[in-house]
Amino acid sequence: MGRITLDKVSKAFGDVEVIPPLDLTIEDGEFVVFVGPSGCGKSTLLRLIAGLEDVSGGEIRINGQDATQTPPAKRGLAMVFQSYALYPHMSVRKNIAFPMRMAGMPKDEQDRRIEAAAKALNLTDYLDRRPGQLSGGQRQRVAIGRAIVREPDAFLFDEPLSNLDAALRVGMRLEISELHKRLTTTMVYVTHDQVEAMTMADKIVVLQAGRIEQVGSPMELYRSPRNVFVAGFIGSPKMNLLTGPEADKHSATTIGIRPEHIAISSDAGAWKGTVGVSEHLGSDTFFHVTVEGFHDPLTVRASGEVALYYGDTIYLTPDLTHLHRFDAQGLRIA
Amino acid sequence: MARSVSTNRKLVTTFFAWVVGLAIFFPILWTILTSFKTEAQAIADPPIFFNFHWTLENYVTVQERSNYFRHFWNSVVLSGGSTLLGLIIAIPAAWSMAFVPSRRTKDILMWMLSTKMLPPVGVLVPMYLIFRNLGLLDTQIGLVIVLTLINLPIIVWMLYTYFKEIPGEILEAARMDGATLRSEILYVLTPMAIPGIASTVLLNIILAWNEAFWTLNLTAAKAAPLTAFIASYSSPEGLFYAKLSAASTMAIAPILIMGWFSQKQLVRGLTFGAVK
Numbered sequence: 001m002g003r004i005t006l007d008k009v010s011k012a013f014g015d016v017e018v019i020p021p022l023d024l025t026i027e028d029g030e031f032v033v034f035v036g037p038s039g040c041g042k043s044t045l046l047r048l049i050a051g052l053e054d055v056s057g058g059e060i061r062i063n064g065q066d067a068t069q070t071p072p073a074k075r076g077l078a079m080v081f082q083s084y085a086l087y088p089h090m091s092v093r094k095n096i097a098f099p100m101r102m103a104g105m106p107k108d109e110q111d112r113r114i115e116a117a118a119k120a121l122n123l124t125d126y127l128d129r130r131p132g133q134l135s136g137g138q139r140q141r142v143a144i145g146r147a148i149v150r151e152p153d154a155f156l157f158d159e160p161l162s163n164l165d166a167a168l169r170v171g172m173r174l175e176i177s178e179l180h181k182r183l184t185t186t187m188v189y190v191t192h193d194q195v196e197a198m199t200m201a202d203k204i205v206v207l208q209a210g211r212i213e214q215v216g217s218p219m220e221l222y223r224s225p226r227n228v229f230v231a232g233f234i235g236s237p238k239m240n241l242l243t244g245p246e247a248d249k250h251s252a253t254t255i256g257i258r259p260e261h262i263a264i265s266s267d268a269g270a271w272k273g274t275v276g277v278s279e280h281l282g283s284d285t286f287f288h289v290t291v292e293g294f295h296d297p298l299t300v301r302a303s304g305e306v307a308l309y310y311g312d313t314i315y316l317t318p319d320l321t322h323l324h325r326f327d328a329q330g331l332r333i334a
Numbered sequence: 335m336a337r338s339v340s341t342n343r344k345l346v347t348t349f350f351a352w353v354v355g356l357a358i359f360f361p362i363l364w365t366i367l368t369s370f371k372t373e374a375q376a377i378a379d380p381p382i383f384f385n386f387h388w389t390l391e392n393y394v395t396v397q398e399r400s401n402y403f404r405h406f407w408n409s410v411v412l413s414g415g416s417t418l419l420g421l422i423i424a425i426p427a428a429w430s431m432a433f434v435p436s437r438r439t440k441d442i443l444m445w446m447l448s449t450k451m452l453p454p455v456g457v458l459v460p461m462y463l464i465f466r467n468l469g470l471l472d473t474q475i476g477l478v479i480v481l482t483l484i485n486l487p488i489i490v491w492m493l494y495t496y497f498k499e500i501p502g503e504i505l506e507a508a509r510m511d512g513a514t515l516r517s518e519i520l521y522v523l524t525p526m527a528i529p530g531i532a533s534t535v536l537l538n539i540i541l542a543w544n545e546a547f548w549t550l551n552l553t554a555a556k557a558a559p560l561t562a563f564i565a566s567y568s569s570p571e572g573l574f575y576a577k578l579s580a581a582s583t584m585a586i587a588p589i590l591i592m593g594w595f596s597q598k599q600l601v602r603g604l605t606f607g608a609v610k
Contacts (some may be wrong), residue, residue, distance in 0.1 A: 052506050073512040085507035089525045098521075099511035146511065 001063050002154035002186030003028045004049060009058035011044055011210075018044055019210035021058055026154075026188060026203075031180050034190045035197040036207035036233070042190045043158055045207070049188060050156050051075050062153065073102070078147035079156040082163060084139045086131040092118075092142050093127040099150045110149075117145040120179075137168045144179070154186035161196065173199060194234055198222070206230050228330040231256045237286055237299045239324070246294070252325035252333055259286060259301040261322035264308075269315025273298065275308050289316060362586070369393070369579035376575040392580035400566055402584055409559035409588075411474050412549070413542035416481035417489075417535055423482070424489040425531075429519055431490070432497035433505060443494065446487040454484075454547050465552055472554045480552065481542045488541070489534055496530025497523065533599045536592070543589045560585035 008021040019041045026032045034042040047053040049060060051072035060068045067075050078099070086095050093114055100110045118124045121141040131139055140160060147155055157176070161169045177200050180187050191197055197204050198218045206213040206221065206229070214226040218234075225231035231239050239256045247255045263269070264287075273291035283304050288297045300316060308314060325333040367383070368376050375386045396402065431439045461480070462471075470476030500523065508522045524531065546561040553562055564585050567578040593600065 050510060052509065072506075072509045073514070077510065079507065079510040081503045081507060083501060083503050085501065085503040087504065087508075087522055087526075089528075098508070098513075102512035102514075102517060146507075150511070 001028055002026075002152075003061075003063055004154060004186065004188070005061040005064075006045075006049070007059040007061065009045075009048060009060060010056050011041075011048055011053065012056045017056075017210070019048075022210075022212050024205065024212065024215070026186060029184045029186055031177075031187045031189065031200060031202045032205060033197040033201035033203070034188070034205045034207055035192065035194055036213075038192060040207040041210035042192075042207050044210075046156055046158055046188060046190045050077055050079050076153040077156055078150050078152035078154075079158065080140070080143045080147050080160045082159040084131070084136075084143045084163075086139055086142055086146075088131055091128050091130060092123060092134070092145075095131065095142055096127075096145045096149055099146060103150070113149040114145075117148050120148075121145050121175075136164050137172060140164065140172060141175075144176070148179075148183070152185070154188060157187065157189040159190055159192070161191070162193075176200065195236055198234070198236075204234070206233060224332065225256075225324065226332050228254055228256070228326050231324055231326070231332075237301075240296075240298045242294060244293075244295070247325075250323065250325055253328045254326040254330065256324035256326065257318045258322065259299040261319040262298065262300045263317045263319065264300060264302055264306065265315045265317065267315065269317040271298075271316045271318075273314055273316055275310060275312045275314060278308065278310070280304065287314075289314065291316065362590075365579045365582050367579075368575055369583045371576050373574055373576045376579070392576045393584070396567070396577055396580045396584065400563060400581075402563065405558060405560045405563035405585075406588070408474065408557055409543055409561075409585075412477050412481055412557075412559050413539045415474070415478040416485060416542045417538045419478060419482045420486050420489045420538060421531070421535070424486060424493050425519065425524065427490050428493035428497050429523060431494050432500075433502055443491065446490060450484075450487055458551060461548075462551065471552060472557050474557045477549060477552060477557055477559075480548045481545055484545065484548065485538050485541050489538055492534040492537070493527070493530065496527050496534075499530075500526050529599070532596075536596050536600050540589055540593060 004026040006022060006024040008023060009019065010017065010021040011019040022045075034045060036042050044053060048055050051067070051070060055068060058068075059066055062070075062075055062077075087098065090098065096114050096117055097110050100113065114127070115124075118127055121144060123138065123141055123145060126134060126138060126142075131142065134142065140163075143160070160176070161172050164172060173196060176187075176189075180200075189196075189200065201218055203215060204218055204221055205215050208229055213233075214221060214230045221230060221234045225234060225239075228241065232241060235258055237259050239258045240262075241254055241256050243254050247253055271291045271294075273289040276288040276290055276297055278288070279286040281304070285302050285304055285306055285308075287300045287302060287308060289300055290297045298316065302308075327333055369392055370388045370390070371382070371386050372389060372391070375382055431443065465471045465476055468476075470479070504526070505518055505522060508518045513522065543559075544561070546565070549559050549561045550565055553559070564578070564581050567574060567581045
């Protein structure tokens with residue numbers, strides 16, 4: 001069981017309110033990702049749930065029990081830190097055993113769980129090494145192992161992949177997703193990387209300046225972002241946001257169109273533009289196209305085979321069924 | 335960044351380094367040499383350097399007249415005891431200052447250090463009276479307490495600096511892993527800070543071993559450490575340089591040997607945090 005409820009939870013450091021009162025429910029077994037730009041309060045929110053920071057107001061309930069004043073050790077949650085936070089003076093085995101040792105678990109049960117975790121995480125050969133002798137990915141797996149053996153009600157991940165290189169990050173992303181499928185334990189995951197959020201989450205919580213901008217499944221957020229901020233934040237590359245006469249045509253203050261929802265033609269279309277920088281990813285190519293009368297260049301996605309070069313003149317046509325409209329407050333117009 | 339240094343310059347620098355080093359070491363060398371001379375040779379003018387009749391007579395006399403080992407044992411108890419007691423108080427104090435600082439932590443640290451700026455003689459009379467009234471004069475326990483209090487600011491400062499270097503996330507991880515405050519300090523913080531604690535212990539033992547003001551003023555015979563042992567050769571029946579030197583050599587030898595073997599730890603401890 002791992003149902004976490006935040007009821008008007010707020011946090012202030014001195015006079016600075018980093019999280020205004022917010023409500024959020026994390027269901028048992030859900031993979032929830034907190035995502036947002038640096039300083040949006042996502043890590044603080046996770047630390048409030050963990051109990052590493054005291055709330056300034058509101059209530060945190062875990063499985064229906066008020067846990068607001070419960071010390072971190074007693075909340076039944078396990079946490080994986082960005083820096084791994086392994087105990088450098090202990091072997092991998094002792095690192096993984098530490099939470100069980102603190103809980104006073106019998107030695108043979110400890111050994112059984114260590115073996116199981118090591119096997120699941122490919123750490124069996126490294127059990128007697130110190131963290132300093134491991135690579136970044138292995139260290140992160142030890143941190144995860146230390147979290148699993150306790151069989152917590154929920155796992156908390158604080159940007160666990162940011163210290164890994166790009167290739168390793170993709171691998172670990174899959175491993176964590178797999179772990180979630182296997183354990184079906186609640187996971188709360190903090191990241192600034194919207195790709196991680198999109199690929200891993202059952203539910204994404206988009207935060208900005210301590211406020212929840214939108215909660216929903218990755219596809220909900222992608223299809224119908226509630227406001228301009230979410231529209232710009234979710235999706236890679238970013239959604240093109242246009243203001244001015246073009247938006248007026250659709251009776252909106254801002255309109256948004258994703259790079260994948262713009263058709264390219266060499267002879268006719270709604271907008272005439274000049275190709276600027278192109279980014280070739282192999283499977284796809286992203287063109288940055290300057291359109292007359294638009295403030296910013298548009299990003300357009302095409303298949304990897306499209307041959308367009310710097311300076312070429314092209315015509316673009318947005319797919320109106322995928323056009324997002326926002327009002328003066330930046331809110332979505334249905 | 336490497337800087338090219340000419341051979342000449344290296345020679346000059348090395349020469350001066352040796353001169354300064356020898357100048358600093360000379361008093362100790364002279365004391366040791368004198369301790370092997372007769373009283374007459376010790377005060378000879380011009381002074382004799384190596385060309386004298388080496389004798390162990392002074393050491394025998396000193397040991398016969400005043401029990402060296404009793405003083406030595408007192409020194410061990412006082413420096414060891416005050417260091418241990420200091421650590422027991424300073425580790426939690428430094429923990430709280432390093433990991434849960436309040437708005438006043440810096441001020442408290444400064445204030446603690448400022449107590450070291452007070453001349454001890456300023457509080458000699460009140461301290462003496464307190465000790466007399468509590469029956470602590472000339473007791474090991476009384477001196478252990480005084481030495482602990484004197485060196486506590488330094489222990490707290492040093493440990494604070496070391497603890498600051500330990501990432502807070504590791505302690506938070508311990509907390510998440512179910513460690514109580516006691517287990518967190520005992521199983522995570524302390525083992526990680528062992529190098530720092532070691533150099534703090536070494537420095538503190540040296541400071542306590544050499545402390546002469548309070549040990550001389552608050553002891554008479556029973557609890558008197560080696561400082562009192564040396565001092566006892568400096569007055570009543572006039573100065574006996576050779577014997578005084580023998581006593582001094584015997585007093586500083588243990589700590590000198592310990593310092594020699596733990597040089598690396600000590601240097602690391604004293605320069606810690608200077609370069610990051």
